[in-house]
Amino acid sequence: MAEKKASTSKKSSKSTTSNSTKFPKEVYVKWYKDMLLIRKFEEKTGQLYIQQKFGGFCHLYIGQEAIVAGTASACRPTDKHMTAYRDHAHPIALGTNPRVLMAELYGRSTGCSKGKGGSMHFFDKEKNFMGGHGIVGAQIAMGAGVAFAEKYMGTENIAVVSMGDGAVRQGALHETFNMAMIWKLPVVFIIENNNYAMGTSVERTTNVTDLSKIGLSYEMPSKIVNGMRPEDVHDAIFEAAERGRRGDGPTLLDIRTYRYKGHSMSDPQKYRTKEEVSDWMEQDPIEHCLQVIKENNWLSEKEIEDISTWVKKEVDESVEFAENSPYPEAHELYEDVYVQADYPYIKEY
DSSP, rough: OOOOOOSHHHHHHHHHHHOSSSSOOOHHHHHHHHHHHHHHHHHHHHHHHHSSSSSSSOOOOOOOOHHHHHHHHOOOSSEEEEEEEEOOOOHHHHOHHHHHHHHHHTTOTTTTTSSSSSSGGGTTTTTEEEESSSSSSSSHOOOOOOOHHHHHOOOOOOOOEEEETGGGSSSHHHHHHHHHTTTTTTEEEEEOOOOOETTHHHHHHHOOOOGGGGGGGGTEEEEEEEETOOOHHHHHHHHHHHHHHHTTOOEEEEEEEEOOOOTTTTOOTTTTHHHHHHHHHOHHHHHHHHHHHTTTTTOOOHHHHHHHHHHHOOOOOHHHHHTTTTTOOOOGGGSSSSSSOOOTTOOOO
């Protein structure tokens, strides 16, 4: 029997839709290209997983693309980002070459984590993506640590920490929120609220379904954001980022979204109805951006088709790159275990 639909319904999500023409053509085209690339990369990933091209766990981001697209456009290249194990989309939005991501899925040495991390542990230091993390909620405290380092070194960078609605039940969140507010850390906490912690709805895990209220006891600025529209995400992230850069501390964003696929590739999805999924798919962020582009005559049909062709080529070449890449050699077992480094910026007391 399907669970009762979570409180973040289609109706409540639509009520926060922003003015769809406040951003210029270039922004919409980039959002559309990035989200389409993420979508097609994830669809191909799902197909390859079924074909047993690679193993392990696999969590797809299909449906949630507006969150990473809006976040990336609102941040600076020097800002730091980290998330949980549903991490394929984040580095793509930040500019990581999808070829090294696909190679990581295949466990090849050319992967972004040298084939040692797999689906749940993407990492790209050059793009300031500080990793996907397999331990539920672990990135919350680590993200605050990254923000502490940025403040300590006197930069204007922020840390963006994403988590699922299930991870907010971890005790480390409350310890982290308390310290983040005391120290006024430049960190934006994002709850990628897709209504379900694996197969358990938000309504069954909490008496307070407005997850932004978690920040109230710490007097942390918090708000609900429509996660199916990159415009709304961009605005919320930009506001929160500027607060952090000013030294005013962290922000909590309950970003309402929906995953069209299961929690992972092994999820039978018996806890929700087809009608619920269909309702959310009507709000598809990629179709929304495409519609705005068409309504404003920003791209011709040929140019739109060229984007689709480019995306297909990128994904196909990613698969080809991965399949032609070598596996790690045996000595790699002993590499990257410990790192010896000097830290000249540490102050002496």
